[in-house]
Amino acid sequence: MQNTFLIRRQSVLVFIGLLALFTIGATLLSEGLGIGLVSTSFVKTLGKTLCLCLVALAMDLVWGYCGILSLGHFAFFGLGGYMIGMWLMYARTEQIVINSLANASLPPTPDELSDAIGTQIFGVVGGSDIPAVWTFAHSLPLQLALVVLVPGILALVFGWLAFRSRVTGVYLSILTQAMTLALALYLFQNDSGLRGNNGLSGLQNIPGAAAVSQDLISIWFLWASAFALGLGYLFAVWLVSGKFGSVIRAIRDDETRVRYLGYSVEAYKLVVFVITAVIAAIAGALYYPQAGIINPAEIAPIASIYLAVWVAIGGRGRLYGAVVGAASVSLISSWFTSGQVPDLPLGFYTVKWVDWWLVLLGFGFVLVTLYAPQGLGGLFDRLVRRQNP
Amino acid sequence: MLRILTVMVMLVIATLPVAAQTGQLQTILQENSKDVERASRKTISAVLDALLASGNENVPVLLENWQNKQLWMRKADGLFFYVLKPGAKPIELINIDTGAVEGTAEKSDLKELRPNSGVRSVMAAVLVQFQLKSSDPMTRLGALSAIERSAEESHFTALRAAVANETDDAIRAKMQRLERLLTIQFDKQSTARVEAIESFAGDTSLDVRAVLNPILITRTKVAESIPETDNLAKRLSVGDDIAYADAYQMLVDSERAPARISKQARDAALVENISNGQVGGFEVASLNTEAARIKAYQALVAESDVPPFITNEAVQAAIDNHVFYDAYIEPEATVTDAARKAVRAINLSVSAYQIADLGLDAVSLASIYFLAAIGLAITFGVMGVINMAHGEFIMIGAYTGYVVQQIIPDYTISIIVALPLAFIVAFGAGVVLERLVIRHLMHRPLETLLATFGISIALQQLAKNIFGTQARPLTSPDWLDGAWIYNDIVSISYIRIAIFILALLFLVLLLFILNRTRLGLEVRAVTQNPRMASSMGINPDKINMLTFGLGSGIAGIAGVAIGLFGQVTSELGSSYIVQSFMTVVVGGVGNIWGTLAGASMIGSLQKVIEFFNPSNTLAAQTYMIIFIIIFIQFRPKGIIALKGRAAGD
Amino acid sequence: MSKNPMLLEVSGVSVTFDGFRAINNLSFQIASAELRAVIGPNGAGKTTMMDIITGKTRPDTGKITYGRPGKNLLKMSESAIARIGIGRKFQRPTVFENQSVFDNLVMALKKNRSPLDVAFYRRSQEDIKKVEDLAAEIGLTEQLHRMSGELSHGQKQWLEIGMLLAQDPKLLLVDEPAAGMTPEEREKTTDILRKAAKTRAVVVVEHDMEFVRRLNCRVTVLHEGSVLAEGSIDHVTKDQSVIDVYLGR
Known part of the structure; x- marks a missing residue:
């Protein structure tokens, strides 16, 4: 069955092929395993971009296909990052503490260990007790389960409340934005148990892999991200190409009518909302070990809106559109804001792109919404249609 | 020799008049001249007592001048004078008894007495008696x-x-x-x-x-039985009012019981007695749990002279043999009883006033939310256009106010100019946005949301590029400074009152425009049925443009008000946007009264949550948003819902 | 009556919008295989009645039971009501224009509608056959793989009726099926509805007396939210109160 499914959709094969080529190419050019033409930090940027593509894919499923303009999916992304970050930080601190206590005159007791770890991690917010939310932080499998469970359950509860009361359209968008704001504000507090605005840091150091250089770790994560994106893409294509896709697109276009066909619209929306939240969380869990640090500012409502911008520019309702949009806009964005773009002297005024990039992006986005509502993907489709009428 | 004589005579002549006129105060000061010159808190009282005992009517003047560093000493003979104009050349010397000018001297010949603050406060205390x-x-x-x-x-x-x-x-x-x-x-x-x-x-x-x-200050004490002399406040029950560890520590501190062996002491003893990788017969490597360490220490007690653990039973017995209680420092029971009763009554009225003050705070926060949201109530509520750049119109208004203040330095005039100007600027920006973007996205709310969000990013960054990232001040005129104070608890600043009045004005104005004017009628017609309205000769494009401009202009005025209240930054607007949308949604879309209700609810709610958890406004906001999400479950159409058969299908 | 048991019983239903009483103590029954026309002037409460039966509007008072044993419809959601066999066709044709006629019909086929079942649904030969038969019945075989947005108005109406039939409902509520149709299209619509009514109950809300006459069935006249008259078309058109309501306006 999988065969027929793949053969039926050649574009999927093209996508997977391109993704593989890209990953192999980046590996061959990298410092870790290749000829060293591409720096390790750029490999990380590429890996992170793949994760952003994955969360954009989730956004496209929930918005482009199901019509729910969620302004909260980056919050799920961040939560996923927090969950994996807790293990990374805890396990690494534990190793450091064990090493430093190795020469103590008495072997440390569990209490002493946890005290020392607590002081290391929470000293910065004036605490030494390990908060209850870190109960499972010592175990990778449990914390990996939380990567899926915490955002999933949050999405389930929030979605159930919101969809049950038939909040739709912009109201739902505002509500999801409020949820995101509430989460970010909560995490900003020092007594949230997640180190307040300091966030979690040192996540690029993988516990138990201290001997492995960052050059190599960056390649691991590049492959992991590419694998996750490929898998996510296959899943998304499978989901939207069948009857399920038919139903959620119908919900997007006219949910009342779908209700009279006997489909429980709320259940479908909830399923899509939760599944995409989980995909976003997985993307976040892969992203933040490459970024090295996560803090509540990452979760701020604006991030989720940027996510919507990427998908809109790429072309919503097309899976490849989301990927193209996220990859191009985020890469160009980091290029402009890194200060690598030469300033533009106008004689009377010099345009510094670091300052003006957001102005350009903002107005550019308005133009896309006005004149290319289907995004780059829409333009591409029109071009293809013109060639093969 | 002759010259020396001459000098001596001259000196005597020079001092004679002074000596002749030495009055009572000067005499007292001279008697204590050391303490006067180097006054300290300890020694000054003797001088003051002597002065007071004299009953001289000029003592207050002396103390006042001394306190104000106007009492100087002539180095040559140690006499004291008042120096009222230390800047003059030469300096005039004034007799401390008569108040007459007594001659002049160079500054280098004089010593200024500088009593320290402790001395000055003692003097002030004495002085008060005269001043009364x-x-x-x-x-x-x-x-x-x-x-x-x-x-x-x-x-x-x-x-x-x-x-x-x-x-x-x-x-x-x-x-x-x-x-x-x-x-x-x-x-x-x-x-x-x-x-x-x-x-x-x-x-x-x-x-x-x-x-x-x-x-009513108490001190926790421990004794075998409560002594009669203590003014008992409360007997403490160990375990409930005072923790076992604290109670035992009190016994230890008062030497009624031996100290327990702390973990540190235990571990130190273990480390000290390690020999050949063993302690008390246990391998050191095995001591990685509390239980193992306790066992090893107990073994150590048996074989060497480390002190044994104090058992829990011993602790319990020691605690049982004593009473722990709070006693007032004030020994009089009648006084403490009366004070307790009075404080209880006072606390009752204090909490009543606190609630009143909380109410005032809530009203003032509600008016800020209302101001921020009322523009949205028109564009989003009445027109149904979602404008994520609404916050940036607030920001535009605030920056307009700032620019006006740079040009017109008089704060009163600049505010009077800034308010209408902010309206005009924001109105213009709104009209431009409507014509260029929103009109083309009619009936595509999600696209409108995103496009206006693009505008919001661009405008915020533009403001950053023009005005910089640091906060700009928008200063309120003097007559808005200060606060209306009812008593020590209930007070509200004038600026908050002004914002409240402004909010009220807008409410009335908008209700008037929407319900009583031709424009309002046409707006309602266009929003309800644009095709029907246009067939009746109303130009919907024009009405939409004007309405959107009106909403944006009001946001501009709100920006001036909010800027006066806080500071002007490029993030000013975006920090209110989520709350503003919440206000409109919670209140009920399409209804100015609804916005008022929403603002009141959110404002008071936030204040009440802050009241219970004053240290944490972040948590207050979090809980408030969660509350709103749950609230919408029960009233999806807001507090004031427009009833009727749902349109569509 | 016993050989044709009651399928739907509406009793004493009232609903008020903002002081306006749209449905006033309305009671009627539909048998399990019956074609019924509901007529009435504008504002008589026809659409509101359908809204109440399909769960969109909750009445203030009254009771609606459906099937044997009688289920209380008032406690069910719109989708649950649709799943137990009540289909509704809207006045404006509402099909999913971005999807093919085939996909529209597949979505409507009577199948388990839970998200999990739908996600793992695979088209069986049997289902494809069923869809093709339906397409033939509504005359859209040629258009089966076209986007439904490209269909003509009448074709969309038929597609919607086809989707209703695919749901295999026991009770079909049809709102003004003939609006905007050519005479030939009306003829065909009448045939489809009459045929459908042989195996199930069909309630047609209509303005057009000619169309109702052609249906040749029992007629219920609604006025100001309650039943004014009921009987054959000839009976109700002779009823004085009906004449007053229709002509007195």
Whole structure:
């Protein structure tokens, strides 16, 4: 069955092929395993971009296909990052503490260990007790389960409340934005148990892999991200190409009518909302070990809106559109804001792109919404249609 | 020799007149000249006592000048003079007894006495007694407030005497009140103190609370049985009122019980007795749990001279043999009883006032939310256009105010100019946005949301590029500074009152425009059925443009108000946007009253949550948003829902 | 009556919008295989009645039971009501224009509608056959793989009726099926509805007396939210109160 499914959709094969080529190419050019033409930090940027593509894919499923303009999916992304970050930080601190206590005159007791770890991690917010939310932080499998469970359950509860009361359209968008704001504000507090605005840091150091250089770790994560994106893409294509896709697109276009066909619209929306939240969380869990640090500012409502911008520019309702949009806009964005773009002297005024990039992006986005509502993907489709009428 | 004689004669002549005129004050000062010159808090009282004992009427003048560093000493003969103009050349010397000018001297010949602050406060305390008798009512009032600031026992008798002689009713009332306060603190008769305490029942002033609270300070004590002499406040039950560890520590501190072996002491003892990788017969490597360490230590107790653990039973027995209790420092039980009763009554009225103050705070926060949201109530609520750049219109208004203040330095005039100008600028921006973007995205709310969000990013960054990232001040005129103060608890700043009035004005104005004018009628017609409206000769494009401009312009005015209240930054608007949308949604879309209801609810809710958890406004906002999400479950159409058959299908 | 048991019983239903009583103590029954026309002037409460039966509007008072044993419809959601066999066709044709006629019909086929079942649904030969038969019945075989947005108005109406039939409902509520149709299209619509009514109950809300006459069935006249008259078309058109309501306006 999988065969027929793949053969039926050649574009999927093209996508997977391109993704593989890209990953192999980046590996061959990298410092870790290749000829060293591409720096390790750029490999990380590429890996992170793949994760952003994955969360954009989730956004496209929930918005482009199901019509729910969620302004909260980056919050799920961040939560996923927090969950994996807790293990990374805890396990690494534990190793450091064990090493430093190795020469103590008495072997440390569990209490002493946890005290020392607590002081290391929470000293910065004036605490030494390990908060209850870190109960499972010592175990990778449990914390990996939380990567899926915490955002999933949050999405389930929030979605159930919101969809049950038939909040739709912009109201739902505002509500999801409020949820995101509430989460970010909560995490900003020092007594949230997640180190307040300091966030979690040192996540690029993988516990138990201290001997492995960052050059190599960056390649691991590049492959992991590419694998996750490929898998996510296959899943998304499978989901939207069948009857399920038919139903959620119908919900997007006219949910009342779908209700009279006997489909429980709320259940479908909830399923899509939760599944995409989980995909976003997985993307976040892969992203933040490459970024090295996560803090509540990452979760701020604006991030989720940027996510919507990427998908809109790429072309919503097309899976490849989301990927193209996220990859191009985020890469160009980091290029402009890194200060690598030469300033533009106008004689009377010099345009510094670091300052003006957001102005350009903002107005550019308005133009896309006005004149290319289907995004780059829409333009591409029109071009293809013109060639093969 | 002759020359020396001449000089000596000259000197005698020069000093003679001075010596001849030495008055009583100068004499007293000369007798204590060492203590005068190098006055310290300890030594000064002797000098002051001598001065007071003299009964000289010029003592207050002397003390005042001394306090103000106007008492100088002539180095040559050690005599003291007043120097009122230290900048003059040469410096004029004034006799401290007669007040007459007595000659001049160079600055280098004189020494300025600089009493330190401790000395000055002692002097001030003495001075107060004279000031209370002064004929100038302002001086007497000044003395009273000096006593209020730091009351001393010596004031008490002086004040009592002054009350009897006071002629001014207002001042006498003040004096009597102060006298009662001092009675509570310093009277020897406990009946008089109790009476004074009872006279303050229900008085919520800070000074009363400041006097009563120290009476009720307690100290935790331990004894075999409670001594009769202690004024018992409460017997403590160990485990409930005081933790076992703390109770035992008290016993240890008062040497009634031996200290327990702490973990550190235990571990130190273990480390000290390690030999051949073993301690107490246990491998060191095995001591990685508490239980193992305790066992090893117990083994160690058996074989060497480390002190044994104190068992829990011993601790329990020691605690059982003692009573723990809180005792008042104040020994008089009648006084503490009266104070407790008075404080309870005061606390009751304090909490009543606190609720009133909370109400005022809530109203003021609600008016800010209302101002921020009312523009949205028109564009989003009435027109149904979602404008994520609404916050940036607020920001535009605030920056307009800032720019106007740069040009017009007079704050009053600049505010008067800024308010309409902010409206015009934001109105213009709104009209441009409507014509260029929103009109083309009619009936595509999600696209409108995103496009206006693009505008919002661009405008914010533009503001950053133009005005920089640091906050710009928007200064309110003097007459808006200060606050309306009802009592020590209830008060509200004028600027908040102004914002409240502004919010009220807008409410009335908008209700008038929407319900009583032609424009309002056409707006409602266009929003309900644009095709029908246009067939009746209304130009929907124009109406939409004007309405959107109106909403944006009001946001501009709100920006000036919010800028006065806080500071102008490029993030000013975006920090209100989520709350503003919440306000409109919670209140009920399409309805100005709904926005008012929403703002009131969110404002008071936030204040109430902050009241219960004052240290954490972030948490307050989090809980508020969660509450709103849940609230929408039960009233999806908001507080004031427009009823009717749903349109569509 | 016993050989044709009651399928739907509406009793004493009232609903008020903002002081306006749209449905006033309305009671009627539909048998399990019956074609019924509901007529009435504008504002008589026809659409509101359908809204109440399909769960969109909750009445203030009254009771609606459906099937044997009688289920209380008032406690069910719109989708649950649709799943137990009540189909509704809207006045404006509402099909999913971005999807093919085939996909529209597949979505409507009577199948388990839970998200999990739908996600793992695979088209069986049997289902494809069923869809093709339906397409033939509504005359859209040629258009089966075209986007439904490209269909003509009448074709969309038929597609919607086809989707209703695919749901295999026991009760079909049809709102003004003939609006905007050519005479030939009306003829065909009448045939489809009459045929459908042989195996199930069909309630047609209509303005057009000619169309109702052609249906040749029992007629219920609604006025100001309650039943004014009921009987054959000839019976109700002779009823004085009906004449007053229709002509008195």
